[in-house]
Amino acid sequence: MPHTFAEDAQDAIDLHVIDAQSLDDWLAAQDAVVVEWVRQNDFAGNLGQTLLVPANGDRHVIALAGYGTASKRARTHFPLASAATKLPTGTYRIASGLPEEMAESECLGWVLSGYRFDRYKQKSDKTVSLVPPDGVDTAKVTIMAEAETMIRDLVNTPTSDMSPEDLAAAATALAETQGAEICTIVGDDLLAQNFPLIHTVGRASATPPRLIDMRWGQHGPKLTLVGKGVCFDTGGLNMKSSTGMSLMKKDMGGAAHVLGIARMIMAMNLPVQLRVLIPAVENSVSSASFRPGDILNSRKGLTVENNNTDAEGRLVLADALALASEDKPDLILSMATLTGAARIAVGSDIVPFFTDDDDDAQALSDAGARVDDPVWRLPFHEGYEAKIEPANADLDNAPSGGFAGSITAALFLRRFVSNARYVHLDIFAWQSANAPARPRGGVGTGARAVFDALPSLLKL
Incomplete structure (x- = not known):
């Protein structure tokens, strides 16, 4: 993360964050040289615009960052970051100009604007550091950025x-x-210790x-995070x-998320x-692959008719959720890149989640809005339970018909949870275009929403 926080503000350039509709008010307080420079360079305060204003007399160099309009800012997660990169x-x-209630989020965006996945390419040496506004917990923001x-x-x-x-x-x-x-x-130790579904999916x-x-931790409420690691x-075989396979390196996104939250x-x-x-x-193909139509055993004792080998994520999660329940935690929370149906329902930017607890749902929804990490509750609809009950086993991992795929997958997972409140998030974990x-x-x-909601979810 080449974009960092700076402790020494002595040589820092003053950065004025300028709302497009407030530009004239800001200019009214500036000297004529600044006004002329801004006008000549067509700076209008549009989102992502930047401008350096040279020193003049006793005035040092200053920088301007366009903050756009409220409607433009609502379309992106970190509006100021669009200027930071330029x-x-x-x-x-x-x-001046940065609303106090946006300071923490924008500081996080500033740091993350320096993110590059450069493990396999030449690294950038550009560093744009920020002296944060007073009141911003830089240690917390840094931890969130690192996660x-x-x-x-x-x-x-x-x-x-x-x-x-x-x-x-x-x-x-x-x-x-x-x-x-x-x-x-x-x-094979998975079989010896009764995790048959995990072994079945991965054995090929x-x-x-x-x-x-x-x-980790010896005191306080018990929280168990379960993440899909395909x-x-x-x-x-399906x-x-x-x-469809082009992005499947990201099918371990649930695992990445629970590690980030941890x-x-x-x-x-x-x-x-x-x-x-x-x-x-890894859900691979070989002579050891599990097959459509196989009846599979689970750690909980429930049998599963495997009607699609591409519905493997819920299988491996089932054994993990059964294990999690044995410990009787206060809350079990799972995250998985589980269904395409979730993307059809709410797109890639919103995370649908499921819970039977209205207070937990409100806490997570409020947290998502607070930290601009949007989530949306979908129902554990009891009327769809019959869809996951086939003729030949206790459960069906891939009900026919194609309707309510995210809900039926969540209902399947819930069958393996006991002794705890349960929240499940069906995530995407991928940004399809630069922002x-x-x-x-x-x-x-969903990771920041979950973390921000934990004090409410666990009564901390």
């Missing part, structure tokens, strides 16, 4: 370097950094499937098209007993 290398200090960066890096990394083994190594590195305990169950891959189990999804929790030292469970597999502080590629969706 400013030359240097250190800047917010001098978001980790999520993006994990999702962006191709499966050649982000196999189930690599994902486990990333989780282990995080655990070691934060003083957490971690263990991993690998390969050259890299054995595994269950990652991380614990490091690549061919669709199995193979995806080449187009990083924030541990770095901020929240008073919780945290557990993170990640079933890490301020959100370049095309992996991106956090």
Whole structure:
């Protein structure tokens, strides 16, 4: 993250954030040289516009950042970030114009505007530092930016370097950094320890499937995060098209997100007993592949008629959710790149979530609005329960008909949860086009909303 916070403001350039509709008011307070310079350079305060105004007499160089109009700002997550990327290398200090209620979010966007996934290419040496406004908790913002960066890096990394083994190594590195305990169950040991669905989905891959189990914290309410870690999804024997497979390196986005949230929790030292469970597999094709029509056993004892090998995420999550329930936590929260139906319903920017608890739903919705990380509640609709009950087993992983796919997937997962309140988020984890502080590629969706909601969800 080459864009950082600066501690020394002595040589910082004053940055004036200018709403397009307030430009004339700002100019009215400036000297004639500034007014003429702004007019000659056609600076109108449009979103993303920048302008350096040279020194004159006793006045130092100043910088202007267009903040657009309220309607334009509503269309992007981090409006100021669009200007941050265009400013030359240097250190800047917010001098005026940034609304106090936007300061923390815009500071986060400023730092994230420097994000580049450059593991496989030449790195940029451009650094644009910010002296934040008074009152901004820079330590918190930095932790959030580091967590978001980790999520993006994990999702962006191709499966050649982000196999189930690599994902486990990333989780282990995080655990070691934060003083957490971690263990991993690998390969046939999954069968010995009763995780048959995780083993079934991952057994066709050259890299054995595994269950990652991380614990941190000795006091406070018990929170268990469960993340889907399908490091690549061919669709199995119900193979995806080449187009459908093109983004499947991101099918471990749920795992990346719960690790990012865990990083924030541990770095901020929240008073919780945290557990993170990640079933890490690759859904591959070989002579060991599971087949359409197979009846599969689960850790909970429920049988599943497998009617589509491309509906594998809910299978691996099922065993992990059953394990999570055995610990009787106060809250189980799962995140997964689970269904295309969720994208059809709300698009890529909004995260649908499911819960039976109205207070939890309100807390998560409020948090999403507060931190500009939009979420939207969908129902655990009881009327659709029959859709996931086939003739030959307890459950169907891929009901026919195609309707309400996100809801039926969530209902399937809920069957494996007991002894705890449950929230499930069906995420996308991908930015399809470049946007301020959100370049095309992996991106956090719902992670900041979840973290911001935790004090309410867990009564901290």
